[in-house]
Structures are given as C-alpha cells and as structure tokens.
Amino acid sequence: MPFLEAVRLALQTIRAQKLKSGFSAIGVFIGVTFLIGAWSIVNGMNRYMTDKFAGTLVGVNTFHLRRRPNVNFNVEDSVWRAWRRRPRIKFADADAVTQGLRMPVVTAWYSEDRGSVEYNGKVAKDITLEGATERYFDIMNLKIADGRAFTPQESKAGTTVVVLGYDLAQKLFPGVNPIGRTVRIHGIPYRVIGVVERQGNLLGISLDKFVVAPALSPIQREVNPPGVVDALIVKANSELEMRDAMDQTEAIMRSRRHLRPRQDDNFVMETSEGVLDFWKKLSRILYVVGPGLVGVALVVGGIVIMNIMLMAVAERTREIGIRKSLGARRRDILRQFLAESAALATVGATLGIGTGIVLSLLLKVATPLPAAVSPFSILLGVVVGGGVGIVAGVYPASRASRLDPIAALRQE
Amino acid sequence: MTDVQAFRTGDTPLPDIVILTHKLTRDYDMGGEVVRALRGVSLQIRKNEYVAVMGPSGSGKSTLMNLIGCLDTPTAGEYWLNGQKVSALSDDELARIRNKEIGFVFQTFNLLPRANALHNVELPLIYAGLPTKDRRARAARALARVGLADRMDHRPNELSGGQRQRVAIARALVNEPSILLADEPTGNLDSTTSAELMQVFQDLHHQGQTIVMVTHEHDIAAHAARVVTLRDGLVATDQLRAA
Incomplete structure (x- = not known):
C-alpha cells in the first residue's frame, strides 16, 4: 500500500472514531501543549531579559561602578557579609574615574532609596528616590514627556528640583499639570520641572514610580551618607570602548584604594552581561525541568496510544484477515497501523500546538x-508528537502484521 | 473421473492445469495432539472448470480451501497454481499470489463495514499498487458487471445479503484472478437469492472463469460441472456431471 494511501486510511479511521481518537491523543496533546507553552515563556523571558531587563537596569554599552552587585541570585551569607565590609564609592572616587578615563564617555552619579513623596496632603509611598547627575537621563534613555530635565548648573548647585516618574505624576496630580508645583520629600520642598515618559513595567513591577533629584540636593541625605554614591554610571560609545573604560576604571580604583596585586577588587563593575548571568542561571534550571516534564507527558501519551492501538488491532482482527486475504503483505498492514498511530499522535500534537499558542498569547x-x-518549538512539537506516535505504534502494528490470516478471518 | 496426468514429484503440470495438488497433507498441532486434516490430496483442475468441493464437517474441506487460497501452507506435498509451485513460497509472495491469482468469496461476505461498495472492491487493486484513477475505474466496472452500478456509494449495512455477496464477487473478480474461490457462498442467503447467485456463477463460468466452490448443500453443488467429495482428509469421489 502506498504511503499516501495509508495516511488517508488512517485519517479516515480517526474521523470515524472521533471520541476514542480524542481520548487516545490526549497525552500527546498535553505534552505538546506544555512544550509550546513552556518553551514560549522561557523563550519570551529570554528575549525580554536580553532586550529589556538588562538594558533597563544597566543600559547599553554601560557599566555601573558599585560597591557590590546590584542584581544577584543565591548569594551565600559569607559573601554577602564580605560585600558589606567593602568601602563605599565616594564622590571623590567618581570624580577621579570620570576625569581619569581617556576615552569619550558619559558618566553620571546615581544613588537610590525608598521613601514617600507628598503633595498637598496626598502621600505616595514606596517611591524610588533617586539622586543623580544631569546625564543620567541620557544614559538610561529616559525621555522627558513633559517639562525638562535638570541642567548641569542645577545639578552642580544641588537645586531642589525634581523630575517625576509617569505613574507618580498620575497619582499625585490627577488631571493637573504637575510642572511648577511643589512636592515634599521628607518635608523638604522640591519644584517639579519634568515628567518622564512612561516606562511600563518589568515582570509586573512598575518602572514609573520614582523621582529624580540632583545628587547634590538635600535628597542626598535620604539616599546615602554624605559624600557617598551607590554607583557611578559610565556609558561608552561601543562595547569595545566600554571594555577599555572598565579596565581603566579598575586601575584607577585599585590605585586609589591601594590594593596590592594579590588582593581582589573591593568594588564591582556591573554590565548588562553580568545581569544576564543571573538570568542564565535561572533559565538553565528551566531548560532542564521543562523538557523533563514534557518528556513525562509524552511518555504517558505514547503508552496511551500504544494501548489504544493494541485495542484497535484486537477489534479489527477480522479486517486484518480480510485485507490479508485480498493480498495485503505484512508490511502493508504494518504501515497501515503505524500510519494510524502516527496520525493520532500528530493530530494530538497539532491540537497541542494550537492550544499552546493560544495559551501563551493569553498568558x-x-x-x-x-x-x-518560536517556530522551532512548533516544528519540534510536530516531530516529537509524530515520533511518539510511531514509536508507540511499532509494537501493535507488528502484532497486527503477524496475524495468521485464517485465524483472523475466523474472528467474530 | 477426469483423466489425470500421472504426476510425480519433480514434474511440472501441463499448461492448461490451473490447480494441481500432489499428495497434499496438512497436520495441525492441537495442544500436543496432531490432527491430520488432509492426508494426501491429489487433485487437478483445468482452466474454466467449475468444481464443487463437498464433504461432511471435519472432512478437510476448509483446510483444502485455505491451502488452495494460499492462506495456509501444506505440511507436505506440492501445490501448483498456474504452473507456479506455491507450496514453497514466502509470506510476501503468497500475499502477491492471493492478490493476483485468487478471488475469494466468503460465506460471511467479509466486506469492510466502514467502507462503501466501491472502496471494498478497490481494496485488491490498492494492494496491487494501481494508481487511484485506474482503481476507481476498474472497481466501478466490476460493480457494474454484477449489476450494482447504482449502489457504489452504499456501505455493506445499506445493502441486502444478495447485494453484499455480489459486491464480494466484484471484489474477487476485480484483479482478474485465475480462480474464483467460494467458501459456502450461499450459506447466509435465502433460496431465491441463492438461485440468483448461482446464476451469476454460471454466467462467470460461461465467460471462462475457473471456479472452485466449497459447499455442503447438494442442490448448490448441482450447479457445478464437477463434484469432488472429501472424507477424512482424502478424496472420496471425483465425478463429472452431465451438463
């Protein structure tokens, strides 16, 4: 029997027994649904992490000089304690690095803490209070939607002006233009000069609940001890220049801190790559656990199909006898039942792919x-699903092909 | 008695002999006990003969039928079909012989219940490897030949017993086999339908078809030109009837 004939026959049989076929394909269906769903989430996270997460937290071609890593994962207590003993980054360090770098870079100071912002009796809690210098907006690609950012003069003078995040502006000034009005942070009044464009959210956390004030303004007292910054942000023009800048920064910092050659750095330079390391650790776990679960579902699905096919062979013994009496060879019967179980599994896999796509869109x-x-996961779904069907069908099909035609014809 | 070529092991049959069995035996092992269903049947059937095989149950009719139909292989002896020694063929070669040389008509029709008449008749052609278009045309012609041109789309359960058996005959003939092998073809039919079916067989015989029919009904066997009676696994009588 030609291959196409076998496939046609298999689809016909499946169509004739919709309910039974549905149940038998359910294992593969679930397996493939999960495959597509899990894959698309991990895949989506991956893309998100590379495109947005790292870029948002650190910036492109940018590194942060810090006392300790800002983004970390599963850090041991002893390491943590060692980090806490490190000296902090001082204004003087930041200035020395900024002046010492011999390539065109843009730098900004940055410090942050949590606190509340008040306007006219309304209090917004859990707001990120940021003290920064004027280039911070450029480096982090924060576009001003309304008003303006602060000037170098305001930054140097430590003028009490603030730029608000979008959500915060909405909350404190519903239906009112916030520009020119005065908010209070820990009782100190600041004049609102701008609102930053909406940033959206990162894994469900709003990126628009912040205020930025000049680093030298009184906000410094809220975020850090005197003369200390959380980070010096350095943005280079290219990855290569960023690497050079990091080397120079390391040299400058080591000499400032009088570190001997054998001593480790007591500061870090965090890049988006470093942040991605954190994600890679996490995704490695997902890449192991995900296929494991999919595998279990597919094995169960395969066993279900094998059972159904064994039942089908028993039920259709007479049909097999008839076909053999009419000249069907062993391989014809084998092909017929293999095609049927492969088709069952492929139908299950196809439905699974559809459901998986819908599921991930809903998610x-x-x-x-x-x-x-990802298109690759769809292909994989079809191949794996069909493969499970073929593997599960081998035993029942070979049993069918070996039936004795006389005994098969006698079967009621 | 027909005049039989004195056949010895090592000979080949004469060209007009379609079926030749030589000392054909078939033993079954029934849980340690050996049942000798055939004990040495020697039989020659010429082209365009119409032979009825009779005998009480247990006489070996069905076993002989299965051997002639290449569904089974003998324990000992030779079986030649159309000049080809089939007693020594492999499984796949037997399947090919069943497909090309033999047309089965069963007592219980043995149609596929989920397929319509046309598809049932098409089956042997599928296994013969014919392209779809040729298959359809030939199957339709075969159905027309048995008077069922207007029933092609019907499934077996939408057809009467006589119609089903005619579908089975169309299926048996669609590959133009050397022999039409009928096993109690009227066993499940009433007497009127049986008579009609016998007329179909008669017509086929006149058109040159070689027919071997197993039956236990004397009035059905009476339609055949030659009646072979088996008893205890051996040929008891073999006689020609006056036409």
Whole structure:
C-alpha cells in the first residue's frame, strides 16, 4: 500500500472514531501543549531579559561602578557579609574615574532609596528616590514627556528640583499639570520641572514610580551618607570602548584604594552581561525541568496510544484477515497501523500546538510574563508528537502484521 | 473421473492445469495432539472448470480451501497454481499470489463495514499498487458487471445479503484472478437469492472463469460441472456431471 494511501486510511479511521481518537491523543496533546507553552515563556523571558531587563537596569554599552552587585541570585551569607565590609564609592572616587578615563564617555552619579513623596496632603509611598547627575537621563534613555530635565548648573548647585516618574505624576496630580508645583520629600520642598515618559513595567513591577533629584540636593541625605554614591554610571560609545573604560576604571580604583596585586577588587563593575548571568542561571534550571516534564507527558501519551492501538488491532482482527486475504503483505498492514498511530499522535500534537499558542498569547495578555512562540518549538512539537506516535505504534502494528490470516478471518 | 496426468514429484503440470495438488497433507498441532486434516490430496483442475468441493464437517474441506487460497501452507506435498509451485513460497509472495491469482468469496461476505461498495472492491487493486484513477475505474466496472452500478456509494449495512455477496464477487473478480474461490457462498442467503447467485456463477463460468466452490448443500453443488467429495482428509469421489 502506498504511503499516501495509508495516511488517508488512517485519517479516515480517526474521523470515524472521533471520541476514542480524542481520548487516545490526549497525552500527546498535553505534552505538546506544555512544550509550546513552556518553551514560549522561557523563550519570551529570554528575549525580554536580553532586550529589556538588562538594558533597563544597566543600559547599553554601560557599566555601573558599585560597591557590590546590584542584581544577584543565591548569594551565600559569607559573601554577602564580605560585600558589606567593602568601602563605599565616594564622590571623590567618581570624580577621579570620570576625569581619569581617556576615552569619550558619559558618566553620571546615581544613588537610590525608598521613601514617600507628598503633595498637598496626598502621600505616595514606596517611591524610588533617586539622586543623580544631569546625564543620567541620557544614559538610561529616559525621555522627558513633559517639562525638562535638570541642567548641569542645577545639578552642580544641588537645586531642589525634581523630575517625576509617569505613574507618580498620575497619582499625585490627577488631571493637573504637575510642572511648577511643589512636592515634599521628607518635608523638604522640591519644584517639579519634568515628567518622564512612561516606562511600563518589568515582570509586573512598575518602572514609573520614582523621582529624580540632583545628587547634590538635600535628597542626598535620604539616599546615602554624605559624600557617598551607590554607583557611578559610565556609558561608552561601543562595547569595545566600554571594555577599555572598565579596565581603566579598575586601575584607577585599585590605585586609589591601594590594593596590592594579590588582593581582589573591593568594588564591582556591573554590565548588562553580568545581569544576564543571573538570568542564565535561572533559565538553565528551566531548560532542564521543562523538557523533563514534557518528556513525562509524552511518555504517558505514547503508552496511551500504544494501548489504544493494541485495542484497535484486537477489534479489527477480522479486517486484518480480510485485507490479508485480498493480498495485503505484512508490511502493508504494518504501515497501515503505524500510519494510524502516527496520525493520532500528530493530530494530538497539532491540537497541542494550537492550544499552546493560544495559551501563551493569553498568558502574555493576562500576566506580566512575556511569551513568544518560536517556530522551532512548533516544528519540534510536530516531530516529537509524530515520533511518539510511531514509536508507540511499532509494537501493535507488528502484532497486527503477524496475524495468521485464517485465524483472523475466523474472528467474530 | 477426469483423466489425470500421472504426476510425480519433480514434474511440472501441463499448461492448461490451473490447480494441481500432489499428495497434499496438512497436520495441525492441537495442544500436543496432531490432527491430520488432509492426508494426501491429489487433485487437478483445468482452466474454466467449475468444481464443487463437498464433504461432511471435519472432512478437510476448509483446510483444502485455505491451502488452495494460499492462506495456509501444506505440511507436505506440492501445490501448483498456474504452473507456479506455491507450496514453497514466502509470506510476501503468497500475499502477491492471493492478490493476483485468487478471488475469494466468503460465506460471511467479509466486506469492510466502514467502507462503501466501491472502496471494498478497490481494496485488491490498492494492494496491487494501481494508481487511484485506474482503481476507481476498474472497481466501478466490476460493480457494474454484477449489476450494482447504482449502489457504489452504499456501505455493506445499506445493502441486502444478495447485494453484499455480489459486491464480494466484484471484489474477487476485480484483479482478474485465475480462480474464483467460494467458501459456502450461499450459506447466509435465502433460496431465491441463492438461485440468483448461482446464476451469476454460471454466467462467470460461461465467460471462462475457473471456479472452485466449497459447499455442503447438494442442490448448490448441482450447479457445478464437477463434484469432488472429501472424507477424512482424502478424496472420496471425483465425478463429472452431465451438463
């Protein structure tokens, strides 16, 4: 029997027994649904992490000189304690690095803490209070939607002006233009000069609840001890220049801190790559656990299909006898039943792919989890699903092909 | 008695002999006990003969039928079909012989219940490897030949017993086999339908078809030109009837 004939026959049989076929394909269906769903989430996260997360937290071609890593994962207590003993980054350090770098870079100071912002009796809590210098907006690609950022003069003078995040502005000034009005941070009044464009959210956390004030303004007292910054942000023109800048920064800092050659750095330079390391650790776990679960579902699905096919062979013994009496060879019967179980599994896999796509789209809409269906996972779904069907069909099909035609014809 | 070529092991049959069995035996092992269903059947059937095989149950009719139909292989002896020694063929070669040389008509029709008449008749052609278009045309012609041109789309359960058996005959003939092998073809039919079916067989015989029919009904066997009676696994009588 030609291959196409076998496939046609298999689809016909499946169509004739919709309910039974549906149940038998359910294992593969679930397996492939999960495959597509999980894959698209991990895939989406991956893309999200590379495109947005790291860029948002650190910036492109940018590194942060800090006392200790800002983004970390599963840090041991002893390491943590060692980090806490490190000296902090001083204004003088930041200035020395800025002046010492011999390539065109843009730098900004940056410090942050949590606190509340008040306007006219309204209090917004849990706001990120940021003290920064004027280039911070450029480096982090924060566009001003309304008003302006602060000037170098305001930054140097430590003028009490602030730029608000979008959500904060909405909350404190519903329906009112915030520009020119005065908010209070820990009782000290600041004049609002601008509002930053909406940034959206990162894994469900709003990126628009912040205020930025000049680093030398009184906000310094809220975020850090005197003369100390959380980070010096350095942005280079290219990755290569960034690497050079990091080397020079390391040299400058080591000499300032009188570190001997054998001593480790007591500061870090965090890049988006470093942040991605954190994600890579996490995704490695997902890449192990995900396929494991998919594998279990597919094995179960395969066993279900094998059972159904054994039942089908028993039920259709007479049909097999008839076909053999009419000249079907062993391989014809084998092919017929293999095609049937492969078709069953492929139908299950196809439905699974559809459901998986819908599921990941729903997830994308309903939750902050990003999801992106990759074409490769669809291909994999079809191949793996069909493969499970073929593997599961081998034993029943070979049993069918070996039936004795006389005994098969006698079967009621 | 027909005049039989004195056949010895090592000979080949004469060209007009379609079926030749030589000392054909078939033993079954029934849980340690050996049942000798055939004990040495020697039989020659010429082209365009119409032979009825009779005998009480247990006489070996069905076993002989299965051997002639290449569904089974003998324990000992030779079986030649159309000048080809089939008693020594492999499984796949037997399947090919069943496909090309033999047309089965069963007592219980043995149609596929989920397929319509046309597809049932098409089956042997599928296994013969014919392209779809040729298959359809030939199957339709075969159905027309048995008077079922207007029933092609019907499934077996939408057809009467006589119609089903005619579908089975169309299926048996669609590959133009050397022999039409019928096993109690009227066993499940009423007497009127049986008579009609016998007329179909008669017509086929006149058109040159070689027919071997197993039956236990004397009035059905009476339609055949030659009646072979088996008893205890051996040929008891073999006689020609006056036409």
